[in-house]
Amino acid sequence: MAPGYLGAVAHEMSCPTRTPGSGAPGTGTGTVEAGAARCRPSQTPVTRSTIGAAGTAGAAGDRENRMTMTPPRWRPAHPLLLVASMAMIGAVVTVPAPSVAASATSTVIAGEKVSISGKLASRGKRPVVLERFLHKRWTRVVASRTTSRGRYTFVVTMPHHSAGYRVVAPRTRVHGKVLAARVSTTRRYAVAPQRATLTLPSAVVEGRRVGAQATFSPARPGRPVALHQLVDGAWTTIATSVQDAHGRASFKIAQQSTSTYRAVTPAWRGAAARGTASRTTSVTSPADDPWVTGYYAGWFWDQMYPPEHVDMSAMTHFVFGRVAPGAGSIGGRAGTVVEAAGTAHDPHLSPDGTRSVEDYLVKKAHDAGAKALLMLGGDGNDGAGFVLSSDDAVRAQFVDRVVDYLVEHDYDGVDVDWENCLDGARGCGEATNAAPVTAHEAQRRLLALLVDIRAEAATRERYRSTPVLVTFPGYPVNTNFLTDGKVEPWQAEVANLVDQYNLMSYGIGTTWSGAGWLSWFSGALTGAGPRTPVDIESSIAAYVRSGVPRSRLGIGIGFYGIYFGPRVTGPRQETDRERIYEVNDVALAYSELVRKGYLRHGAPKWDEPAQSTYRTYGSKGYVPANDRRANPAGFLSYEDARSIAAKGQWVKDSGVGGTIIWTLNYGWLPSSRSNPLLEAVKKAFIKGS
Incomplete structure (x- = not known):
């Protein structure tokens, strides 16, 4: 959150009236755009050592x-x-x-x-x-x-x-x-009297870093705030921050045992000191069994994997996709939540005819004992939407709307799918002819967003006894680009802030064509080398070296394949001369591989070093009879029961937290009304299956 103001900023003493408005069309939340009239200084970010940015403003003439x-x-x-x-x-x-x-x-x-x-x-x-x-x-x-x-x-x-x-x-x-x-x-x-509250989860997993938020009114941006922990009967300062423009100060804490906290803002500029009431947080042990977090593409509900057939017993966490940040891939205003799963949000379309497909699946997950998470964001322009919606000026509204949506649809948590616009690239929401938002600033906004979602959810009755879950899908890492074998500090910080940090270790997350790469696998478990520099094992190791517990990290399993053209007939071959490189996950969904005959032709192979399944089709390649416009395939990498079993055993042996699946829909075979890959995941990861 944004520290700043007294001591660092001049601000207008006016209270311009802000007219309440409705939320963006399609949000279904009814959240107002700008709340009631209140004093809010304009602000411009400056560098701070904590999450947030100080404010500056000029005075009127x-x-x-x-x-x-x-x-x-x-x-x-x-x-x-x-x-x-x-x-x-x-x-x-x-x-x-x-x-x-x-x-x-x-x-x-x-x-x-x-x-x-x-x-x-x-x-x-x-x-x-x-x-x-x-x-x-x-x-x-x-x-x-x-x-x-x-x-x-x-x-x-x-x-x-x-x-x-x-x-x-x-x-x-x-x-x-x-x-x-x-x-x-x-x-x-x-x-006005000084008021102060402290918000933090009532229970946390042992060793997991969580967000705590102190809120003071009237707000005095820049005023110091100390977080105290009761240690041996005495209050001890464990973290410091400053108030932002809304009077909020954010902290990150990791505790090993049940602890009591309070926040105090000292006497300052003539105002007396003020403290919050104390809050006690208990500690729970991490789960022993690996998680299986399966994504359901809601926009495919009436085409791939009908809702009534989804096997919730095959997963511990069900993720419904999706909603998007405003000003992202679906449009809308920055700071709003935009529905992005088509008619899956519409009422009365569920199999029982009483609710939306979304709400039907959330209830179905709960009935099976699984947690239900909301996918927020995705690839493409949602990166720009996140950059704009997490700007200090609108982030509080955005967080409110996200949590409102979670409560309204009875979700247990949110998957913050911010995949791009974290590297300072252009086209990420900056104004015309303006400099792009820097990588450091975008990463700061991401960290602040994660902290604020937890803090806001902790104020809601829905999450007081069972804290909200926050997950994040990150990318595997290229071993050629690591410094001292570690990931970038911001990546480790994100991983330590969430309940699950899952690697999208499939498709282009682990393989590439050209640029010196040799042909490689989608979802290689092991065996990376200088010219095949990405696998699951080395990526997990890099995060662990960076201070992220193994139990917080997850791998990824893609229910789709990738292939190279016929100049490449197997792994570890030159790719610079092969122009065919197909990675479209919809076109190469497992169900499509079956329907188009890819898995009935070619020679099935197993690569021991990579623990991966593949098929080779020879120098002429394979073109499906029912899709003659497709490029010929020479080397196809995909998942099957054997490769999934290897991943499940590795996760259990290595102490990694679990796996994600992208997507559950891709594995559904309408002809047999079965999902063979999901059955394989269930057998490999879920105890008693």
Whole structure:
């Protein structure tokens, strides 16, 4: 979240009215776009050591705040100008035009020092008096004189009661000229009590890093916040942060035993210290059995794998795909949640005719004892949608809407599928002719999004006894690009923030054509080398070296194949001269491999070093009789019962957390009403199968 403001930023003291609006079409959440009117400074990111960005803003021009005896329509006619600022920040905070009613009140904390400064249009030193309206009458606070340029400043300690202030310039004579008396418009300072809350899960898995969030009001961006843990009967500071523009401070903690926490913001700029009530979090042991997290492509519900046939007993976690971040692949406004599974969201289309396909599958998962997760995002333009929707200015709204959606549809958690636009590339939401969002900033936004989703979910009744689950699909790593055998620090940080960090170790996640690569497998378990530099084992090892527990990492199994053209007839062959390289997961879904005869032709092979299945079709290649437009296949890599069994055994032997499946739909064979690959996963991973 965004630290910043006092001590680092000047902000407008106005409270511009923000009109509530409806959520984006298709979200089904009914969440308003901008909430009720409230003070919110504009802000620009600057570097900070914690998740978030400090804010900066310029003050409005002095000319819009001249004094007058009567309220003007816009520009006051008389020449006395009033500017209010928080004295402790050393920067003037401009009061907008007096005709704007919402600008007449500022929220302060008792004891804070406020600087009231201004300028007279006439030059020359003259007396000015600051008056306070309290207990139904105006009283003199302090008198002063302007500078020769007509400027003045008063510093006032805010009382414990709300009050109005004005500046009076009495009638006087300067350099022989009589100057008429002037009175500024009144500014009201509403003294608000300090409030503080601490949000964190009631239970966490031992050793797992989770997010904690302290929220203070009134917000004072930049004000320090300390997170305390009760250790041997004494409060000990274990982390520090600062308030963001919304008064929130975020922390990441990992605990080994049941612990009690509180958050405290110290006395600051005249305001008294304030602490939250204490919160206790218990610790649970990690599960011993590997997880099986299966993705269901909801947009294929009426074409591949009918909902009534989905075998929920074959998995521990069911992921419904999908919704998208606003301004991503499906459009919508940044910060909204956009439905992206077609008619699977529509009511009354489920097999029982009583609900949506989405809600039917969530209930079906729960009835089978599986957890139900929502897929948020995906490949393509959703990276840009995430960049825009996780910007500090809209992330709070986006998080609210995501959690609203989870609660509305009874999900146990969310799979944050932010796959691209994390490397500073162009085309990721930047304005025309603007520089792209940097890799560091995009990664910061991702980390903040993960923390905020957990923190917001912890405030909801649905997740108080059973904390929300957050998963993330990452990529395997190329061993040629590692530094000291480790992944990049941000990747390890993401992995340590989520419940499952699953590698998309299939398709182009593990293989490539050209650029010096030799032909290689989709989902190679082992056997990587300098020219086949990706496999599951080396990728897991790189994350473990980077400080990620094995139990938090998962592998991937793709229910589809990839193939090279006929110049390549097996693994570890040159690919630079072979222009055919087919990786479309829909066209090469396991069901399509069966339907088009790929698995009835060619010679089936097993590669021991890679623990992978493949087929070779010779130098002429194979073209399906029912798809003559397809490019000929020379070397096909795919999953079968043997390769899946090898992965299941390796996961159990190595202590890795589990596997994901992309996608359950691809394995469905309509002719036999079966899903052979899912049955193989069930047998290899699920105890008692």
